[in-house]
Amino acid sequence: MSEIPYKIYLSENEIPSAWYNVRADMKNKPAPLLNPGTGEPLKAEDLYPFFCEELSNQEMNNTDAYIDIPGEVLDFYKMYRPSPLVRAYCLEKALDTPAHIYYKFEGNNTSGSHKLNSAIAQAYYAKKQGLKGVTTETGAGQWGTALSMATAYFGLDCQVYMVKVSYEQKPFRREVMRTYGATVTPSPSMTTNVGRKINEEFPGTDGSLGCAISEAVEAATSQEGYRYVLGSVLNQVLLHQSVIGLETKAALDKVGVKADMIIGCAGGGSNLGGLISPFVGEMLRGENQYEIIAVEPASCPSLTRGSFVYDFCDTGRVCPLAKMYTLGSNFMPAPNHAGGLRYHGMSTIISQLYDEGYVKATSVKQTDVFAAAEQFARVEGILPAPESSHAIKVAIDEALKCKETGEAKNIVFGLTGTGYFDLVAYQKYNDGVMDDYIPTDEDIAKSLSQCPKIG
Amino acid sequence: MSEIPYKIYLSENEIPSAWYNVRADMKNKPAPLLNPGTGEPLKAEDLYPFFCEELSNQEMNNTDAYIDIPGEVLDFYKMYRPSPLVRAYCLEKALDTPAHIYYKFEGNNTSGSHKLNSAIAQAYYAKKQGLKGVTTETGAGQWGTALSMATAYFGLDCQVYMVKVSYEQKPFRREVMRTYGATVTPSPSMTTNVGRKINEEFPGTDGSLGCAISEAVEAATSQEGYRYVLGSVLNQVLLHQSVIGLETKAALDKVGVKADMIIGCAGGGSNLGGLISPFVGEMLRGENQYEIIAVEPASCPSLTRGSFVYDFCDTGRVCPLAKMYTLGSNFMPAPNHAGGLRYHGMSTIISQLYDEGYVKATSVKQTDVFAAAEQFARVEGILPAPESSHAIKVAIDEALKCKETGEAKNIVFGLTGTGYFDLVAYQKYNDGVMDDYIPTDEDIAKSLSQCPKIG
Numbered sequence: 029m030s031e032i033p034y035k036i037y038l039s040e041n042e043i044p045s046a047w048y049n050v051r052a053d054m055k056n057k058p059a060p061l062l063n064p065g066t067g068e069p070l071k072a073e074d075l076y077p078f079f080c081e082e083l084s085n086q087e088m089n090n091t092d093a094y095i096d097i098p099g100e101v102l103d104f105y106k107m108y109r110p111s112p113l114v115r116a117y118c119l120e121k122a123l124d125t126p127a128h129i130y131y132k133f134e135g136n137n138t139s140g141s142h143k144l145n146s147a148i149a150q151a152y153y154a155k156k157q158g159l160k161g162v163t164t165e166t167g168a169g170q171w172g173t174a175l176s177m178a179t180a181y182f183g184l185d186c187q188v189y190m191v192k193v194s195y196e197q198k199p200f201r202r203e204v205m206r207t208y209g210a211t212v213t214p215s216p217s218m219t220t221n222v223g224r225k226i227n228e229e230f231p232g233t234d235g236s237l238g239c240a241i242s243e244a245v246e247a248a249t250s251q252e253g254y255r256y257v258l259g260s261v262l263n264q265v266l267l268h269q270s271v272i273g274l275e276t277k278a279a280l281d282k283v284g285v286k287a288d289m290i291i292g293c294a295g296g297g298s299n300l301g302g303l304i305s306p307f308v309g310e311m312l313r314g315e316n317q318y319e320i321i322a323v324e325p326a327s328c329p330s331l332t333r334g335s336f337v338y339d340f341c342d343t344g345r346v347c348p349l350a351k352m353y354t355l356g357s358n359f360m361p362a363p364n365h366a367g368g369l370r371y372h373g374m375s376t377i378i379s380q381l382y383d384e385g386y387v388k389a390t391s392v393k394q395t396d397v398f399a400a401a402e403q404f405a406r407v408e409g410i411l412p413a414p415e416s417s418h419a420i421k422v423a424i425d426e427a428l429k430c431k432e433t434g435e436a437k438n439i440v441f442g443l444t445g446t447g448y449f450d451l452v453a454y455q456k457y458n459d460g461v462m463d464d465y466i467p468t469d470e471d472i473a474k475s476l477s478q479c480p481k482i483g
Numbered sequence: 484m485s486e487i488p489y490k491i492y493l494s495e496n497e498i499p500s501a502w503y504n505v506r507a508d509m510k511n512k513p514a515p516l517l518n519p520g521t522g523e524p525l526k527a528e529d530l531y532p533f534f535c536e537e538l539s540n541q542e543m544n545n546t547d548a549y550i551d552i553p554g555e556v557l558d559f560y561k562m563y564r565p566s567p568l569v570r571a572y573c574l575e576k577a578l579d580t581p582a583h584i585y586y587k588f589e590g591n592n593t594s595g596s597h598k599l600n601s602a603i604a605q606a607y608y609a610k611k612q613g614l615k616g617v618t619t620e621t622g623a624g625q626w627g628t629a630l631s632m633a634t635a636y637f638g639l640d641c642q643v644y645m646v647k648v649s650y651e652q653k654p655f656r657r658e659v660m661r662t663y664g665a666t667v668t669p670s671p672s673m674t675t676n677v678g679r680k681i682n683e684e685f686p687g688t689d690g691s692l693g694c695a696i697s698e699a700v701e702a703a704t705s706q707e708g709y710r711y712v713l714g715s716v717l718n719q720v721l722l723h724q725s726v727i728g729l730e731t732k733a734a735l736d737k738v739g740v741k742a743d744m745i746i747g748c749a750g751g752g753s754n755l756g757g758l759i760s761p762f763v764g765e766m767l768r769g770e771n772q773y774e775i776i777a778v779e780p781a782s783c784p785s786l787t788r789g790s791f792v793y794d795f796c797d798t799g800r801v802c803p804l805a806k807m808y809t810l811g812s813n814f815m816p817a818p819n820h821a822g823g824l825r826y827h828g829m830s831t832i833i834s835q836l837y838d839e840g841y842v843k844a845t846s847v848k849q850t851d852v853f854a855a856a857e858q859f860a861r862v863e864g865i866l867p868a869p870e871s872s873h874a875i876k877v878a879i880d881e882a883l884k885c886k887e888t889g890e891a892k893n894i895v896f897g898l899t900g901t902g903y904f905d906l907v908a909y910q911k912y913n914d915g916v917m918d919d920y921i922p923t924d925e926d927i928a929k930s931l932s933q934c935p936k937i938g
Binding site: 114 | 490558573592595632658659857861913
């Protein structure tokens with residue numbers, strides 16, 4: 029038995045005291061957000077009506093490499109962090125691979141995912157600004173759950189617009205949010221102008237993430253003392269999620285291991301961006317080399333099949349324009365079961381890094397992902413979220429390549445969460461009735477053709 | 484801020500290498516199991532047709548204080564142990580109590596509870612004996628999930644008889660078991676004689692735990708290479724669960740804290756017995772004093788309102804007789820939501836300790852339990868299982884007593900699991916439609932009158 033333990037835990041005082049802002053080390057900064065009306069670059073102040081001021085400032089901060097984590101956020105982090113970096117001894121054995129596999133497990137908290145890392149930060153700044161509450165949207169429900177936990181902790185009101193189909197099909201997620209005191213409204217609802225309009229135009233619609241975003245933004249801007257918060261895509265979110273990567277790096281350093289390859293699933297990019305940030309930082313500063321792989325679903329392949337252009341962040345087209353890899357804001361991802369990876373675009377930071385070759389990308393099919401999830405669950409004892417299982421699939425593939433070549437690569441991947449609320453999907457897989465959805469080139473070209481023509 | 488961290492983690496090499504067998508230190512041993520046909524005390528060999536040989540021997544072992552944990556079980560433990568002992572700073576603050584509250588959290592594994600501690604041991608001995616597989620019953624599904632994880636790890640077949648009403652109402656638990664390769668059959672089924680008989684007698688019955696036990700036992704004894712395994716009540720299970728108490732004691736010692744009070748929920752007694760064993764051991768040896776409180780639901784109050792007599796362990800009356808606090812094997816607990824606490828009897832070890840005053844007991848009402856669960860979830864960030872929340876309720880009550888008296892007691896309780904699969908219950912609580920069920924004296928007297936007349 030190697031001397032490296034199964035779980036590499038940092039001590040509580042080794043939780044990072046500052047988030048790392050990878051933009052500070054990027055030579056080519058992510059392109060600025062543009063006002064959707066005028067096409068002009070936005071300033072932090074332009075975001076104040078929507079986001080908390082400190083979060084708006086973080087969103088625009090391309091220069092400070094480190095931003096202190098507030099003490100109250102650190103205290104909350106201590107309830108569920110440091111998260112373990114796990115050496116996947118049992119998976120290695122099952123694969124009979126010379127590779128060493130590690131995963132950073134972010135699922136050991138009631139939100140079941142890494143989302144809590146940013147939720148608590150965003151709730152803190154809202155509280156600090158003296159707000160009454162926040163509004164947000166949620167698809168699968170992970171972000172809404174994380175936010176309701178964070179707002180309960182700080183005594184803030186929390187209004188969640190949940191995509192109607194999820195609201196109905198995932199009543200348990202909804203109940204967790206309610207238990208934490210949040211108000212959960214199925215979207216599109218009749219409580220906002222945009223919701224009423226969508227309901228009128230598309231009677232009986234199941235809703236979509238883009239539509240729920242538009243409702244949550246309207247709810248925030250039409251109530252005194254409320255702001256809108258978002259769980260992915262934004263620079264501020266990647267900043268908060270850097271705690272994942274910083275802990276991963278510290279744990280690897282602790283046992284004297286250098287990662288060769290870092291793998292993460294990519295939807296909006298928050299988990300991937302957080303996981304890779306300190307490693308990419310070293311690459312950007314010319315200190316080290318890593319192979320970084322973003323894994324996306326074949327059904328929603330923004331990096332591998334999208335275009336790097338300015339696009340709307342939401343379907344309702346009320347949010348700013350961002351330059352990102354996108355499939356077009358009208359792209360309707362097929363109903364695959366990784367709800368957290370069904371976003372048409374990608375973080376501007378990840379998009380820029382991908383464009384410059386720091387990050388590679390690949391896409392995987394849903395049934396292959398669930399096969400990997402099941403294999404992992406049986407030997408590593410954790411039932412993974414469908415999103416996280418995209419990373420598992422590629423980590424297993426890479427470990428099997430090592431078996432062929434005989435290389436003992438150090439493969440690190442992000443296990444962002446657990447699949448306890450995704451059993452409908454597992455049931456479909458167990459019953460052999462799960463489909464693979466892959467959009468045609470025509471589908472993608474059509475939705476991309478509706479992107480605004482900028483730059 | 485105190486120097487005690489939020490989470491007191493032991494290192495991997497501080498996981499106990501031996502289970503502690505509290506019976507060795509008991510002056511008055513638990514009364515022996517009796518053959519239900521002859522009324523004669525059973526020997527280990529008498530159990531071999533039902534249980535693995537080593538487990539049968541452990542069941543009867545009243546003398547060895549320590550039994551080595553096999554290396555392969557220890558390796559598995561390392562995937563999810565040591566579990567954290569958490570200082571509940573946020574709960575203390577919310578209660579404004581001088582008490583120091585600690586909880587041992589056993590929910591950070593996919594089975595969602597402490598059940599895995601014994602499941603992996605039982606699967607190991609089955610594998611070692613060269614068996615093909617094991618059978619068991621499950622009510623709420625925690626034990627079935629834990630066992631399916633353990634058998635998947637050792638490549639054993641796993642046949643789970645799941646109480647029909649749970650099978651239908653908890654499809655997600657069922658899918659987790661299937662994902663781990665288990666066969667899950669709703670009970671009563673048409674696959675066993677006893678199942679067919681019950682279906683004939685009670686057409687359309689929802690099933691019960693006692694009935695599922697009878698089916699699982701028949702399935703084990705009628706198939707070559709199979710044995711029956713059980714997740715609670717048995718001495719062997721309390722032995723394996725001692726890992727909880729040993730780690731708790733070690734963690735407290737590490738930070739120099741002496742517990743004043745130890746609180747655990749009590750259904751069959753496995754978690755409570757495991758948690759308290761090293762502490763009770765000190766009491767039995769006259770080395771230390773602790774106040775130990777077993778918490779049971781008011782709807783199924785075996786310790787507080789049952790009798791200490793010989794009774795059947797199952798409804799079908801095929802299992803041995805055990806001397807225990809019981810409500811009568813025909814007692815039908817009201818449909819409260821703590822499925823793990825709906826057993827008519829109690830571990831013979833706990834029963835004996837309770838009878839001699841080493842353990843106290845109290846019962847709590849369901850709605851009070853969920854109020855405590857919600858309060859805990861909001862400040863400590865963990866959504867607790869309904870079972871575990873019984874302990875939370877009493878820990879909060881005791882902490883509030885300390886507030887009145889000004890005492891800074893060290894209160895330790897067992898947080899056995901998470902409530903991710905209990906959201907139907909939370910929904911009822913959130914909607915204000917949860918009832919409290921309390922059996923009448925007449926109900927209890929009636930079922931107790933059917934106990935066999937022995938001793």
